[in-house]
Amino acid sequence: METCSQRFRPGDDLYLELLKCAKDWPAACLLTCVGSLKMLAVRFVGAEHEVVLSGPFEILSLTGTCCPSGLHLHICVADRAGQVKGGHLKPGSIVETTAEVVVGILEDACFTREVDGETGYLELVVKKVSQASS
Known part of the structure; x- marks a missing residue:
């Protein structure tokens, strides 16, 4: 596994920045x-x-x-009172001071997101690299 480390800056949209990066993963x-x-x-x-x-x-x-066809991200945050909230991260999540991210890039797999007939949602499809190239 390779890694990619990134710091996002104040005003960056965390979701959209990760989506841009995912085009290369x-x-x-x-x-x-x-x-x-x-x-x-x-x-x-x-x-x-x-x-x-x-x-x-x-x-x-x-x-x-993360993959070129999309992201599936869960976030957990705390507010000033220490109350915790969490769910699916969406566009519009704006960095205040910093967001320091480390990503693992898998060398033996290829991910896609495809509509699943059972759930109706875009779900992860995992292929081994040998399957992905055939």
């Missing part, structure tokens, strides 16, 4: 992320639409998979 996973957000766009479990919340928020965790 055939199969990747978030290893760690620390930082803060001034705006959080998140879809909570079971919700149809995302909500946008004003921060500041401390990023406690960001995890998920």
Whole structure:
């Protein structure tokens, strides 16, 4: 596994910046992320639409998979009172001071996101590199 380390700056949209980076990652996973957000766009479990919340928020965790066809990221943040919120990270999540991200890029796999007939959602499809090239 290779790694890619990146620091996103104040005003960057964390989701959109990761989406841009993912165009170069055939199969990747978030290893760690620390930082803060001034705006959080998140879809909570079971919700149809995302909500946008004003921060500041401390990023406690960001995890998920990345590939050229899309991202599936879950974020956990804490507000000033220490209240924790989490869900699917969405565009509109704006960095406040920094977001320090380390990504693992898998060398033996290729990820795609395809509509799953059972769930109706874009779901992860994993192919070994030998399968991906055939």
